Amino acid sequence: MNTDELEWALMKAERRVLEIQTKLHRWAADDPHRRFDDLFNFVADPAFLLVAWDRVRGNKGARTAGVDGKTARSIEAGQGVEMWQATESD
DSSP, X not given: OOHHHHHHHHHXXXXXXXXXXXXXXXXXXXXXXXXXXXXXXXXXXXXXXXXXXXXXXXXXXXXXXXXXXXXXXXXXXXXXHXXXXXXXXX
């Protein structure tokens, strides 16, 4: 994937995530007792994963291994981000 495509995909993903977050916030504000039972589908959504990866990759802690023992750099150099995201969302 070239850089322009990745930037475009990230922009679209950020917009989608913001729209969903805004909708959830509005629903929660309208009904404080509302239950959100199906949030896993949002967490596993490719747009959410792309935005989350971009945020994690860009933060100061990206060089620190996570609970799986992998750093962002080791994931990029090893199996690749797309493959890692696919295995993590299964």
